[in-house]
Amino acid sequence: MSAVLVGLVSAKGSPGVTTSALALASQWPRLALFLDADPFGGDVRAGLGGGDWPPAAGLAELVVDLRNTNLDQALNRRVHRPAPHAPPVLAGLGCVGQSASVPWSQLGSSLARIHAADVVADCGRFALVDGVEPLLRTCDALVLVTTSSLRAVRSAARISPQLQKAAGVEPGDPRVSLMVVAADEPYSAAEIAEGCRLPLLGDMPKDAGAAAVWSDGARPGRSFARSALQRTAGRMAERLAGVVSSGSAT
Numbered sequence: 001m002s003a004v005l006v007g008l009v010s011a012k013g014s015p016g017v018t019t020s021a022l023a024l025a026s027q028w029p030r031l032a033l034f035l036d037a038d039p040f041g042g043d044v045r046a047g048l049g050g051g052d053w054p055p056a057a058g059l060a061e062l063v064v065d066l067r068n069t070n071l072d073q074a075l076n077r078r079v080h081r082p083a084p085h086a087p088p089v090l091a092g093l094g095c096v097g098q099s100a101s102v103p104w105s106q107l108g109s110s111l112a113r114i115h116a117a118d119v120v121a122d123c124g125r126f127a128l129v130d131g132v133e134p135l136l137r138t139c140d141a142l143v144l145v146t147t148s149s150l151r152a153v154r155s156a157a158r159i160s161p162q163l164q165k166a167a168g169v170e171p172g173d174p175r176v177s178l179m180v181v182a183a184d185e186p187y188s189a190a191e192i193a194e195g196c197r198l199p200l201l202g203d204m205p206k207d208a209g210a211a212a213v214w215s216d217g218a219r220p221g222r223s224f225a226r227s228a229l230q231r232t233a234g235r236m237a238e239r240l241a242g243v244v245s246s247g248s249a250t
């Protein structure tokens with residue numbers, strides 16, 4: 001069985017892509033690697049890692065390794081699992097502009113062929129230029145992450161056709177879906193999904209305590225595994241994994 005590659009992306013602002021992608025990877029029904037593919041610079045070293053990350057454990061080093069070694073060996077060297085509650089992580093780029101030197105399309109296709117783990121990619125903010133559109137094209141499913149303000153929803157609606165185009169799917173296909181973070185402030189998740197013409201994967205509750213574990217490396221408390229964020233991520237991960245496995249069967 002080859003791996004499934006799922007990408008999370010935002011339209012604008014900072015709705016919680018990194019947090020939600022880490023939560024999904026941690027709750028994925030199989031082992032899932034978290035790939036920090038934010039083209040504007042990765043956050044996990046300073047965030048989840050709290051600034052304490054092996055210096056050579058990241059995507060830029062993996063890309064160099066791939067000139068001489070195969071992907072499995074390169075992943076073995078460059079993936080780091082920062083804590084028992086965290087998924088294995090390939091940390092992202094350190095410099096703005098580095099994204100242009102990453103062969104995203106080739107990397108995505110290679111990752112889709114690994115056996116040991118699925119991949120949840122944090123693709124950051126969507127951009128046609130200087131973004132990771134070639135990686136998005138290789139994903140089996142894409143999730144557009146948005147908050148529920150009118151500004152956020154308008155920018156999400158603007159890029160949803162581009163995501164469907166990148167994925168090669170028609171509007172309504174669950175392989176390009178929507179995640180609403182902190183819905184009802186003021187628009188409901190269902191209203192936003194309709195406005196964006198995207199199927200709703202789900203709404204991620206506001207849960208600052210659990211979110212800080214992923215975004216800022218806060219120490220997880222005893223109730224972290226049962227937190228609203230983690231439980232919701234578990235349900236979304238199941239649903240998304242189901243969509244992808246049925247999509248790949250067609």
Ligand SMILES: Nc1ncnc2c1ncn2[C@@H]1O[C@H](COP(=O)(O)OP(=O)(O)O)[C@@H](O)[C@H]1O
Binds near residue numbers: 010013016018207
């Ligand atoms: N579900 C959530 N509930 C509460 N706060 C959240 C949630 N998701 C993210 N956050 C917070 O929002 C901020 C931005 O999150 P982050 O994941 O870095 O966003 P992005 O990757 O879209 O820039 C962080 O402070 C994070 O803790």
Ligand SMILES: [Mg+2]
Binds near residue numbers: 017018019038043122
């Ligand atoms: Mg981020």
